[in-house]
Each structure stands twice: as C-alpha cells, then as structure tokens.
Amino acid sequence: MGKLKILVTGKDGQLGYALQELSENQFEFTWKFTDRSELDITDLIKTQSVLKHFQPDWIINTAAYTDVDGAESNEEIAYKVNADGPYILAKSAKEIGAKLVHISTDYVFDGTKKKPYSENDKPNPLQVYGKSKLKGELLIQDTYISGFIIRTSWVYGNHGKNFVNTILKLAKTKNEIQVIDDQFGSPTYVKDLAKTIIELISKESLTQMDVFHYSNLGEISWYLFAKKIVELSKKKCIIKPISSANYKQIAYRPNYTVLNHHKIARLIKDNLKEWEDSIHHFNKNY
Secondary structure (H helix, E strand, O other): OEEEEEEEEEOOOOHHHHHHHHHHOOOOOEEEOOOOOOOOOOOOHHHHHHHHHOOEEEEEEEEOOOOOOOOHOOHHHHHHHHHHHHHHHHHHHHHOEEEEEEEEEHHHOOOOOOEEOOOOOOOOOOHHHHHHHHHHHHOOOOOOOOEEEEOOOOOOOOOOOHHHHHHHHHHHHHHEEEEEEEEEEEEEEEHHHHHHHHHHHHHHOOOOEEEEEEEOOOOOOOOHHHHHHHHHOOOOOOOEEHHHHHHOOOOOOOOOOEEEOOOHHHHHHHHHEHHHHHHHHHHHOO
C-alpha cells in the first residue's frame, strides 16, 4: 500500500492555503494543490483529465464562490461554482474511485432556531450564497460518492479575505467601527479546520457521503468578536454595536447559526477547541 494521494482544489483560498502549510509536515500523504487555471471544477473535460492523470485517493474541494452579497447579483456564477462544479468534481471522482471532502456553510440554515443546529436539522437558506451551497451538497449526494461534507462557519486565518483580517485592517485606519450585534455564530480558525479534515481522512471508513458540522466551540456575536479581535491586537479603535436592520447589507443573513458538534466529537475529540483559545493562537502567530 503506497501513500494516500490527496488532491486539493482552490489552493489560493484560505483553507487551501492552510492545507498547504499543514502538508509540509504530513509525510504520509502525497499532495497535489491546484488553482482554477489548472483545475476548473466547472469544466468537466478538464476535471476528468486532471483526476485521471493524478489518480487521487481523496479530493478536498475548497473551491467556492464565497461573496455573500456579490452572489445576489451574480446568481449564475454562484450556482456554477458552488453547485455545478462540486457535482462535476464528485461525478469525475467517482469514476476513478476517489473519495471527496466538500466544504459547506452554516448559511444553509435560516437562523430561526435558538439552539445549535445539528446535521439533522432542515436547511432553509435565506440568500443565493446559502441556496447555491445547499444545491452543491444535494448534487454531490446524488452521485453516491463516498466521503464527507463539512459545514463550517465564520472561517478566518492569516491569509485571504475574512472578518478578522477586515477588522484588523479597519482598526489601523479608523477610530471607530460599527459592527452587527444581533447575529450569532461560532468563529472557526482555518488551521483547526484543516487539521480536522486530515484527521477525518486518516480515520475515514465511510462508504457513503456523510455530513458533519465543525467550528470552534462556543458562540458570540459579530460585535463582541470584533471587540475581542481589536482588544488582542492592542489597537485603539472603538467598536460600536449596530442592528442588522440598520446596517446596509445586500443579502439576508441568518441571526443564529451556531453548529452542534456532537456527531463529529465522536471522531475528533482532541481537535474541538474553544473559539477564544483559537483567536489567541491566531493573534500570537499573526
């Protein structure tokens, strides 16, 4: 038995980048990292060709259209990248006997529940982004490929566009920032997410497509999270609360998307970290 071969799509995104960093110490796998120019998951012929050539055992799909507001006016592109692309990838992977890890989102839920969402809760996305990601999940499951879908939330890291980096940038130039105080969720440090994926692949013996929820533990509002980020960075910027109703956003956001971790905890106990510990860890390495 040779080394497991893992192919990663979307290498320039924050999760793709975190997996590349992690791969430097993961010698039990043979890795291939691709960007859209090499592997465009919306192109069936190109996808089949790359997969046949590399013959991966696992594919980790981190490629996605993640601009929540932008998706409202770019619906066709959002569905192409978040639904059609994952379907093409899953179908092509199944043809060569590979398994698939696909990353989805807490935004498949409408936020009306008052306690953490489990994998059995019925999705009901409020915006094009969430709807396109849910369609991707369903299309993947239609292929009967083996592997897993991870729904995650509020992902941040050193690399790429995310809430933490945005707040840190704004805090450098502004004395005051307004942040929404009535939307609650769980931040997820991208390095913790990357480690979790690798741990699941190492243990994985599923013969179907399973769905897991993963984020850092605990819940917080965007406003309190922003306050914490600025406090740790020792910047002097004041964070002011504002309601969703008074904040101009194009797409509707759910008010509460905390994820329940009971299912994944049985497999990865050691890698469930409190969000506060992870933001401290991020800050030390920033």
